[in-house]
Each structure stands twice: as structure tokens, then as C-alpha cells.
Amino acid sequence: MALDMKFFEEMEQRIPHGKVRTRFAPSPTGYMHVGNLRTALYTYLIAKHQDGTFILRIEDTDQGRLVEGAVDVIYKTMAECGLFHDEGPDVGGPVGPYIQTERRGLYGKYAELLIEKGGAYRCFCNKDDQEETEVAEGVAIHKYDGRCSRLSAEEIQAKLDAGLPYVVRQKIPREGTTTFSDAIFGDITVPNEDLDDQVLIKSDGLPTYNFANVIDDHLMGITHVVRGSEYLSSAPKYNLLYQSFGWEVPTYIHCSPVMRDAQHKMSKRHGDPSYEDLIAQGYLTDAVVNYVALLGWSPGGEQEIFTMDELVKAFDLKGVSKSPAVFDIVKLRWMNAEYIKAMAPEAFYAVAEPFLKQAITNPDVDLKAIAALLQPRCEVLTDIPERVDFFDAVPEYDNELYTHKKMKTNPENSLTSLQTMLPALEALQTWDNDSLYACLIALCEQLGVKNGLLLWPLRVAVSGKASTPGGATELCALLGKEESLKRIRAAIEKLS
Ligand code: GLU
Numbered sequence: 001m002a003l004d005m006k007f008f009e010e011m012e013q014r015i016p017h018g019k020v021r022t023r024f025a026p027s028p029t030g031y032m033h034v035g036n037l038r039t040a041l042y043t044y045l046i047a048k049h050q051d052g053t054f055i056l057r058i059e060d061t062d063q064g065r066l067v068e069g070a071v072d073v074i075y076k077t078m079a080e081c082g083l084f085h086d087e088g089p090d091v092g093g094p095v096g097p098y099i100q101t102e103r104r105g106l107y108g109k110y111a112e113l114l115i116e117k118g119g120a121y122r123c124f125c126n127k128d129d130q131e132e133t134e135v136a137e138g139v140a141i142h143k144y145d146g147r148c149s150r151l152s153a154e155e156i157q158a159k160l161d162a163g164l165p166y167v168v169r170q171k172i173p174r175e176g177t178t179t180f181s182d183a184i185f186g187d188i189t190v191p192n193e194d195l196d197d198q199v200l201i202k203s204d205g206l207p208t209y210n211f212a213n214v215i216d217d218h219l220m221g222i223t224h225v226v227r228g229s230e231y232l233s234s235a236p237k238y239n240l241l242y243q244s245f246g247w248e249v250p251t252y253i254h255c256s257p258v259m260r261d262a263q264h265k266m267s268k269r270h271g272d273p274s275y276e277d278l279i280a281q282g283y284l285t286d287a288v289v290n291y292v293a294l295l296g297w298s299p300g301g302e303q304e305i306f307t308m309d310e311l312v313k314a315f316d317l318k319g320v321s322k323s324p325a326v327f328d329i330v331k332l333r334w335m336n337a338e339y340i341k342a343m344a345p346e347a348f349y350a351v352a353e354p355f356l357k358q359a360i361t362n363p364d365v366d367l368k369a370i371a372a373l374l375q376p377r378c379e380v381l382t383d384i385p386e387r388v389d390f391f392d393a394v395p396e397y398d399n400e401l402y403t404h405k406k407m408k409t410n411p412e413n414s415l416t417s418l419q420t421m422l423p424a425l426e427a428l429q430t431w432d433n434d435s436l437y438a439c440l441i442a443l444c445e446q447l448g449v450k451n452g453l454l455l456w457p458l459r460v461a462v463s464g465k466a467s468t469p470g471g472a473t474e475l476c477a478l479l480g481k482e483e484s485l486k487r488i489r490a491a492i493e494k495l496s
Helices: 005-014 034-049 070-080 100-116 153-161 209-219 229-245 275-280 285-293 308-314 329-341 345-359 367-377 381-391 411-427 433-447 452-463 472-479 481-495
Strands: 021-024 053-056 120-123 131-136 139-144 167-170 177-182 186-191 199-201 224-228 251-255
Touching: 005 100, 021 034, 021 224, 034 053, 034 224, 034 251, 034 275, 034 285, 034 308, 070 275, 100 120, 100 167, 100 199, 100 209, 100 229, 120 153, 167 209, 167 229, 177 229, 177 251, 186 229, 199 209, 209 229, 224 229, 229 251, 275 285, 285 308, 285 329, 329 367, 345 367, 345 381, 367 381, 367 472, 411 433, 411 452, 411 481, 433 452, 433 472, 452 472, 452 481, 472 481
Parallel strands: 021 053, 224 251
Antiparallel strands: 120 167, 131 139, 167 199, 177 186
16 A cells, blocks of 8 residues: 555644644543643643643543543643643644544554554564563563564565454564653663564554654654653653654653652552542642642742742753652642632632531621631631531530640639629620720739630630630620620530
């Protein structure tokens, strides 16, 4: 079958040149790993730092792993994170289609071209029968023995005429070495005998990832390929493919894995959170994106809080680390709290409201005022319900809560304190934080006792908690006079 060279020329002519072009190429799995999000982010930052083009390509050739609705999850996550693509399945572009299954016709043609150029061959063997087993460091490696690469043209034609199914394999030179460059790891050289004649086109005609990524990166004019370091061992084979085609190799940027701890990679299967999980756990998208940027990239200064624009300006491959990064949820909590503190009060109320309403059903409670108290003290939104549930009703609590070493309080003197303050509070005309505070401080002075002796028991009496968003008088002001006095009387009873 003669190759249609005109077709290949036209494809070449479509490729844009002269600008940085990067792509995020997720497989639609239904969620976004933290490591994937980082890849997407770095890919975006490399493009935008140099005023380049950021492309989204969907890698869905592994039909067995397809998940319903998964592509929408990708669009949604990227938009939420501010990773806006310039080209992609939904927005189009000059080198589409941007979904691999919609490009399926292409790969076979390029496989033919590669066979013609001597970089690949048809293999008619059954899946597992013609493998040689090598033992390296005690591990058996199954490698195809390459027998179909030695078939004569007549033998091949006979098999094709007989309608035998085949795959297309890459023809790896048996001798010599292959060197590839990575922007993070430098030059890496491997002996060719370590590389296998990997399958490029499966018997169903669909390409493997290993073939499709090279064809697509070339035809889409990709200049920088960012991917996980699990692909490092495949990079020499990709280089050989580029060489066989006579194409320019893109800059590789392999990122080290994101770890749960020193030994283990983060893994959703083992319960580590994906991006969606983190959002459901009450983290803010901006904080997660900021934190993920610093997982394995160091801006080289003291600054840790970055807007997306600042990341675009600051991002530099020199700061990307070779060593794996450990995902530190404590650090993320801290960063999330910083983002919460920096929000406009209305914006915080908007995100906090659903969590407040989970715990507070009493319509008389001023949720906005509670949000204002919470904002400087809140690390994660999902902590909110448990911290404010007492506004509806005082939870069951142990009288030992009244014991506070520093305040020098215990259940006995707390009873006295509450009994003492009750008439003063009953008589109070204006029920707001300032008046409540002034009233109680005056009472302390009159009694010649420290403030804590009255304020701690009051806080416990109205909240039933050791830690509250706001002090005793702030809580009373929000609860209102009637409810606060009711709670103080109930506490006196409980302590008596
Ligand atoms: N589809 C591959 C993945 O999701 C992408 C790898 C690459 O960026 O080349 O792992």
C-alpha cells in the first residue's frame, strides 16, 4: 500500500511554530490526583510564563478504563483552578481534534509511515507466546524476542493476505545506547538492549499511550512535555520514535512523585485525598493550587502565598526539585487558614454559610456575625459545624470543663461565679459585647478577682465547649439575653 505523502505534508503544515506550546494530557479517570493537578499547573505555568499556548488533550485510548462523565470532571476542575486552556476539545484550535479516540485514524497512518522508515514492524504473534524472559536483579522481565521483525516481505504479505491479526511494534536497535535529556534530571543514557519492542498499535487498531503521545505531541507542536517521573523509563523509547520519524524532540520535564510519607506515593486507592476530596474536606481551591505549586517547586525566597498571576511570573524550572515531595496536610491547613483570613467577609460568609447551616437551625441566630467571629480562627471549612453546633443547643459536657488551671477555676468556684454574675447580667439593659464585657469586668474589680474567674465559667456555661469561636461575652451577645440567661441558670443547676 503506497503512503499518501501529501497527507503527512499537510499535517506538518498545520503545526504552529515560534511559541511555547504545552499540553495537559489527562486520562479521564473521574477525579484529579494531587500529582495530576501539579502536572496541570506546572504545564500551565510554563506556557503562561513565556506567553505561550496551553492545550488540553484527552487521552482516552484505554477504553477499558473509561469512566462516565470523567471528561466533565476535568473541565470543571481546570476551570475552578484557573487553568484555562487556549486549545482543547471544547474550545477547538488549529491542531484538533483534541480527544485521542477522535484522532484514531491518524495513528495507523503514522504507524505505516514508521514501518516504511524502518522504526516499526508488524507482529503477528499471539499475545504472550513469543516472549523471552530475562532475569535482571532477580526480577523476570518479559520481553518480546523480535522474531516478526525478521520476517521477509513475502512472509509478511502472505500473513496479511491470510487476514491474520497483528499489532505494530517499535523496532528498537539491538545495540548501542540511547540518550535523552530532561530539564530536571539532565542527560540519561540507557543501553538499547534494556528497551523492549513495545506495542504501538494494538490489534484493535487503537494506539497505545506510548505511540499516541509522541504522534500527538509532534502534531500539536508541543515544545515542553511535563509528566510524572514514572514515564522516565519510557522516554528513551519516545526519543527513538522521534528520531525514526526525523522529528524534533520536545523538552522533557519529569516531575518526582508526590508522597504520603517517605516511603509511599500518594494514592487514592489507599485513601489519600484527590483534589475533589480536599475541596469536600473544606479546603479552598486557591489554597490547594497554591500549596500544590510548592510541592516540589521552590520559588527561592521567603514568599509562600502566591496568586496565580504571581505564580506565572515566578515559575522557573530551576526551582523544580528532583526529590519527591511529601504532601503535608498540616502545611496545607495553615495555608488554607491564611487564605480564609485574607478573604473579604462577604466572600467568607458565602463559603461558610452551608457549613454554618449544617449545625445551626435556629433562625434567630445571626449567621453573619458568627462567620465574622470564625473567620480569623478557621483553618478548614468542614471544622465549622462542630465548632458552632452549641448555638442551637448546649451539648452534653462534663463539669470538669470548668476546671482551668490558668484561670484558676474549678466546678466549685465556677458555681459561685455564675451565681454572682447572674443578677448583674439580668439587670443589664443593653445586651451587646461591649456592655457585657464592661459589666463583667466591673464586677471582677468589685470582687477583687481576675477576669478569668468569671469569664471562663461563663464561656463554658453558654457553649459547653473548651474552645469556641469568640470569647464569653461575644457568645452571649450572639445568643441574646434570654437564651444566655437560660443557659447560665441551667449551668448553675447542673453544678449545684
Ligand atoms: N495520559 C497520561 C496520564 O494521565 C499523560 C501522561 C503524559 O502527560 O504524557 O498519565
